[in-house]
Amino acid sequence: MSAVLGVAPVQVDAERHVRKGVPEVVYAAGKNPRLTLTAVRDLLERQPSGRVLVSRASLEVADLLRSELEPGGATVLAAPNGGTLLVTRRDAAPPAETGGVVALLTAGASDAPAADEAAWVAREMGCRLVRADDVGVAGLHRLEQPLRALREAGADVVIVVAGMDGALPSVVSGLVDVPVIGLPTSVGYGLGGGGLAALLSMLQTCAPGLVVVNIDNGIGAGATAALIANRVATARSSSSR
Missing domain, CATH: 3.40.50.1970 (Rossmann fold)
Incomplete structure (x- = not known):
């Protein structure tokens, strides 16, 4: 199902981590910031982990995610050098350690x-x-x-x-x-x-x-x-x- 209605179609792969062992990552570059927000929100709701990575995010995207998602209990963390974001749900747990x-x-x-x-x-x-x-x-x-x-x-x-x-x-x-x-x-x-x-x-x-x-x-x-x-x-x- 499309994650966005009336803006632009985006289909998130919420099962990628199950099928592939690699989480879905939202690529923010080139997207309308609100389209990125919609994709992140959809993944937050659908992924059991409650954790979503966002790559190539501008300051505008980071600010939008914080303003829209943090009031609902989510947390938006930015990598020290910018660009990469981790958005977590209130109930998200740390990734299980694999030993790798x-x-x-x-x-x-x-x-x-x-x-x-x-x-x-x-x-x-x-x-x-x-x-x-x-x-x-x-x-x-x-x-x-x-x-x-x-x-x-x-x-x-x-x-x-x-x-x-x-x-x-x-x-x-x-x-x-x-x-x-x-x-x-x-x-x-x-x-x-x-x-x-x-x-x-x-x-x-x-x-x-x-x-x-x-x-x-x-x-x-x-x-x-x-x-x-x-x-x-x-x-x-x-x-x-």
Whole structure:
């Protein structure tokens, strides 16, 4: 059934988390803010979890969701670097922990918005997150401690977020024994800017075990990482019985 009557049709996938293991995410960019509101409200009512992620949300969208939903008991949380929102019903419980562990590394502070998307999706899918920011190849010594931390945490998969030259994912992939997901960002300028050089660099890697999502696709990186980590956690739990 259409979630909107008289504005524009939108059909939310309230059963995606059951069918796919990945929650429906409302993509706010390009939508009329009130259309985003309608989709979020529909998901809040229909999803048993009472939790809805919104990506690429402007300040206008965030303010609208707060003004319309919080008086009814909902809560709207924004990622530290903006863009990603989590809307929860009054009766919403935290996601059930799966035992999956996702590590996330960013090359620079400017990569944080895409990293936040990935992090919030992975957490909503029940994974524990181990994160280190601003550890790019311009100061490679910064990588030593985060690599130690992710090994000690037993990370099942690593998301590496980088713009500019996009070199960090290849470096990390050559140093860890778990899958690495490269997340190129649109940080960068001039020839190859906008994430193109980062994407091509990751695709041309010679370090095995690195796969790549599209530029700024934090949702895809987080969902894929969590699917891997959750499957590993299930196998780990079964083998320990």
